[in-house]
Amino acid sequence: MPELPEVETIRRQLEPALTGRTITGVDVVDETVVDKKKAADFRSRIGGRNITALERRGKYLLFMLGSDDALVIHLRMTGRVSHLPRGTNGPDRKHLRLVINFEDGSALALHDSRRFGRALFLNAADAGAYWERLGPEPLERSFTAAKLAAILANSRRPVKSLLMDQSKVAGIGNIYADEALFAAGIRPERRACDVSASEAQSLCREIKATLRLAIRKEGSSIDTYRGAYGAPGSFQDSFKVHRRQGEPCPRCGQAIEKTRIGGRGTYLCSACQK
């Protein structure tokens, strides 16, 4: 499932190829992907526009269209974006949801088996309110231990739930929450407000380190994730606890456990995480 590292990988892969492209055609194959009522508006608003830059906010991929308008894509669970050079096809026709054609004959395809992924046109005037729903970017320099500690301090929810709450911190999902909490030695079910200042410092450092390494490894391909040109990521080979139930903890050897927190499968080492 695409989280911050996967979306950032796709952004970096697409940036050189799509910057400067002009949108010459929009084929909304499955209208649920753009919200049925907005399909016609979506087509007319992005048609003919020029892509000036590619950005990312949390797990959202942004194709800037000038004047601060943007085409926004969220892949949710099983969404995939592919840049298809002239005359090539995407990974499978069956799950094709959206095709955006460019003046150079290439196209951007959105595939999604589960139909959770979304695309939308975001007017510059609405952008402020739209992004205000999201918490800070964890890889920004301004995301400090003190900032994280302040976020954790006023909630009695499990610390893992806070990390995954996009209004608190943007971009962390189930994989990277599990891995960062293991690296920081913190049990995921702990009340957020009970995490100490020094633990918050460790957690802040490990969140950044985990996300940075995952970006370097081009994300995690455990289910359907692939890059924009079909290449899998390799961070799954670096998982210490996620999806490793029953396997020995790489640090102490005790079997990795699986529990549920906030309705999400959660993996941890009960010996290493306090």
Next chain:
DNA sequence: CGTTAGCCCTGCTGGC
């Protein structure tokens, strides 16, 4: 306001 449950979806897994 803070928090949680339910919903959307469909491929895959596991049990028989």
Next chain:
DNA sequence: TGCCAGCAGGGCTAAC
């Protein structure tokens, strides 16, 4: 081997 119930889960909305 084949079948099928149930799981998986990001983000939104409703409800507590």
